[in-house]
Amino acid sequence: MEYILKNGIVYDPANKVNGEKKDVMFKDGKIVEKVSSDAKVLDVTDKIVMPAGVDPHSHVAGPKLVVGRLYRPEDSRKGVTQKTNLLRGESGFSIPSCPTTGYRYSRLGYGTVVEAAMPPLEAKHTHDEIATIPNIDIPALPLFGNNWFVLEFAREGKIDELAAFISAWLKISKGYGVKIVNPCGSEAWGWGMNVHGINDKAPYFDVTSKEVIRALAKANEKLGLPHSIHIHPNDLGHPGNVPTTLETFESVKDIDKNAAVRNQNLHCCHLQFHSYSGNSWKDASSGAEEVAKYVNKADNITCDVGQVTFDETTTMTADAPMEYDLFKLSGLKWVNKDIECETAAGIIPIIYSPKSPVNTLQWAIGLELFLHIDDPWKVCLTTDHPNAGPFIRYPRIISWLMSNERRMEMIDNEVHKWVHSRTTLPTLDREYDFYDIATITRAAPAKIHGFSDRGELTPGYNADIAVYDINPNDIDPSKEHELIEKKFGLTDYTIKDGEILVKDKEIVKVKESSTIWTNVKGYEEEEKAVIEGIMPFFNQYYSIKWENYPVHDHYLSNPIRVDVEASK
């Protein structure tokens, strides 16, 4: 089937198309340069056309979502809709049901969402859930930062073995890239402890966080994976964590990146949570400017923000000791999970209030990062869904980024006065334009993840397209922030692989989703040797049999396999 999106105003940063009036054509699911005269015309005159959104870091599938839904039934009471002939009934606000997640991303114009934390032991469950989320492709990042085998290899400095281990474990878990969460800290939590800074050792492993990060970065580049290491550094959410964050960045500076598709060798997720100055919450202040300065200078670092949205939401992370700290602060119901030999996890509800000094600080730091980091290709829009806010708030964040007037209104009337004394936000008047928005929501995240089939409207790429009912020549985002939020919240068209999923602001089609996983070639022998080497340990310490551990092919409904030739 051939289509032509006619007369739209196109923003496609990867091809440096900045608000040009032009047609976008696609055929059989791919963008093409021209179509025949039989092509179906979709009139999108003077409407914004962008590649479909790419969320580089979100928590949408896996056991911690299920635990979250089980212990927060009060969240499921929100956002309930009746089922229709096409759609299942929706439920949930911060931890929506699986179908709801797919529908809502689709309405926002998103086509790809990276599930940012998958314990390999729970990979089957994660893929089962991915299969239940319609309309978006979901690659998942397996957790490596506290895995016992990784800690051993890192201590011994066995980078070749570690690379083979990663290569094997991506196949076993059908994972996409290397995720690291509070390296050594989540392992320490097994002993009721945490690590602070990057030079603390994991108890009984005699290895530091820095050694783990470096080893994983080296192995990642040795394999030449499409994505770099994806790190949630130590000391998340602690006042005074800026040095830890910067030392983390500095620790991989000398490691050469080895993948043509991306520029970075380290992606730092939800950087907002890692940019706090001061010593305690009493004297905490924003460290955003200092962190952004480093990111601006470095050519090997990218980040996503994890913007706080002032909602009641749910935090869930493999950084279990941090969740315990949050529990000590809020006293709300808290749940904790240990994933044997691999990681931990914790979940707790959280209410971000503009009246709270700390929450105001967090909100301001997120926006400061967006505004202080000069190059939009280095920074992506996320809320670390659902940790800093639910993803359905992306349009609101876009409206904040595009309107200094709105920000000043909030600074003057709505948020705590700490915003003046402890942040630089009131002094920043930069405003994003539609091109910048297209960069931070689709082009940059796709490039950072090393996708070579999405995130741009290049011929041959997937026909993943979003059309918004906005005429950029007819709107002043600085003044009409409410309209911006509304229009980015519901597309005129969301097109995925050439299929129209949303039309005129309504879902018209529900489509099975795919996972994307990385298949490294050329390490088969080494993988076998590594697995043989660790098998006695596995048999002794894992509670399941090796045969039941891998995600077999039949678990994946429509997998997209990314083949990588390892260079060695």
Added chain:
Amino acid sequence: MKTITFKQKKTSSIALEFDELIPDEIYTWGESDFNKYEVPIGNSRFPLTDYFDIKVEGEAESPDEVKMIINGDLNRVKYIGCKMSGGEILCNSSVDLHVGAEMSGGTIIVDGNAAAHAGREMSGGYLEIKGNTKEFTGASYIGEWRGMTGGEIIVHGNAGKQCGECLSGGKITVLGNCDILAGIHMSKGVMEIQGDVNRWPGGQMKNGTIVINGKLGRLLEGFVFDEVVDNPDIEGKVYDGRFIKYTGDIGLNGKGTLLINADVNRDKLGEYGESDDEYTSIREYRNL
């Protein structure tokens, strides 16, 4: 003033849901509107007139000017007055789940018993149950930690388990007895229980006050004896007599107050009046 009288024609084995039939929604309705209306039952809707004859008299400018009188057997009618903000509803029967749930104003009087979740999470208004209630009267719903925040509930009979769970404001009065875990997790507000309580009132309470005028069975270990007070005054109401005052739940560093009638509970007075060593040691242990 508009009076809307419901006269039952037949009952249903699957519950009717009345949350759309609140004064806020129907104060402008005439009889013809009711005749058109379909009421949710299970996963479908059926004409309301299959189940009730409706008579409308007078006019209303606002929900506050509406009085609904519902006659018949309402044991399978759920959500009566749910989310209402004004007006008056009289039920001349026992009612099913969620009567007065999330109401913010107005009055509901039930001349009978109420099933579970009566007055759930209400924030204002007045709910009176002339009979007994089942579990979770004036409580939060499953998972939610913020319960009733305002208004008043009076139960003339006995209340079921976990009455006033997560109470965060307002007042619940039970003239009869209360089952286990009354006022569990409460953080604000007042619970007055005129009858007996068998076990564990106020578990994990952070603040607020529970007054028990009858006999208390077992008290939780998290409550420490404070003093014996005469005629305590709780938010403007004086309770005649001597009361033993406890503070808890110390497991959560709670500052809640539990008052129990000293004359009826003499055994407890003897137990703690002279020595509270055991409880002091618990307090020290928790503070470690």
